[in-house]
Amino acid sequence: MSVKWREMSNHVFQTIEKLLTTSSTAVLYLDIGDFWQKESDPSFHASLASLVDSSERKSVTQFRFRRDAAAHLISLLLQHLVIASIAHVAFDQTFITRKPDGRGKPVPSSGDFAKLLDYNVSHHGGRVAIGIDVTSDVRPACIGIDLVDLNTAGLAIVDDFRDIFSLSERIAIKTHVDPVLQHRYLFSFWALKEAFTKAIGTGLTADLLAIQFSNVPLLSESCMYSDSAKCHFHADLLAWKFQLYFLENCFILAVATPTSKLLCHTSTSVERILLPDLLSSVSVDIPRPTTTSDAD
Template sequence: MNTSTNDPAGKQRPVRTVIEATSAALWQELRNACDDALAQGHAFVAILHGAEAWADARWLTDEDRQRAARFRQDSDRHNFMLGRNLVHYLVRPRGITTPCTFSLGPHGKPFLLDAPAYNLSHSGRWVACVVSRTEPVGIDVETFARLSDYRELLGVIAHPAERRSIEQAPMEHRLALFKRCWTRKEAILKATGKGLVDDLQAIDVCLEQDEPVFDRPASLRLMQLSMPQEEATIALALSPSVSGVVVMRVDASR
């Protein structure tokens, strides 16, 4: 059971700033924008598309290299490396030249000691990272490339209120609502560090609200991040106290 409001008392919706970046100076541009955002009390989101060529194995530990070698698909290997690269360049202090050593939360969520909170997600050729000085924070990006029939999943993941919202919507809007439902739930679970759980039906992510704010399972605001292409759906969960969100999009596939 969870509750939400459009805006908590005394809180305004966070300001969103979207920056279109080039890939010529990818990591420098991302780090500068991230530092500026955090200095203003904002969260920072980096969204990479088609950036496989920027995957750099230098920041992998020996254990990471072994893990990367086990991926059968090149795309999964690249996404794993890009995730490590984003953490290295955005979350760690500048100038560090050794790979990351991660700590794990009680539910296995990785974090860096004495560093901002962060979360990663990837799907297809998309990789996203959110960084915030205020916890909790979670992000989910999905292309749903392997989704056959979303209706088969409604009974597994949807709260009764969510199911009604989807089934009563015009036919042309139902798939988009399902994608919103899925990514919002993933973002919440990643923010709380619990990952996938068996009681997804107990969570109502308030599909009819643009930016719902929740008291449980944690104090969270949900946001959808729109993309120029419709192939990816991205949801963000962050503390309601965060005053703004800066999004930098990098399409290296062009």
């Protein structure tokens, strides 16, 4: 099966444009469903992989588990889709590189356009998300996101995280005696630290004990969004905005962006897209797969 990039103009592009008209930051996420198990056409994944360059194809093959490889491939397609949409260029003219500062954060390599857009990706538990931040007049683009599937995340014992959570953070987490609530609260802290360290490009190699969160809410059906979290880095309060979302009652999404007085009240637009829409957006002859979540 040979595949070709589709010309721009479809539902996913319209979704991106709509989200960014209401906020300078947006998150798209989707359920890859049983895409990673597709066996009816052995060339299906290879055909999709042909839409990205050789180094990106190699990165897909380095995952041990097929589900992770499939999520990474979908993540790459999302990155190219976002760049094509915002830069108004053809798909085959979108390129991804790494920041030259050695921190390894992926960025678009389309000349001056790279200065206008920052993005970050995360995948867990069959969901893939991309956070988008566009440069404004008051601050440069910068974003980090983390997505945690509470059903997939293993049982966590708070005191096993002494090298990640400070004493005050562990005390706060332990205030929730109920194991389910404590599990959810712990991974809210985890997602916030991941999102921040990904935004600054260090990942979890940063001094995590120097990054201390407070005023973190317990997400629930009655509290599905909050931007109350504060972060001190080496005891200094950061001028950043930290947003938490409770998605589908089992996913935590954390979004970290620098803030300003003009944008401090603007929340990130979040929208779920369907996998068939993504695949039909990037290729003219990839068949639309069915997933269990398409009818939701």
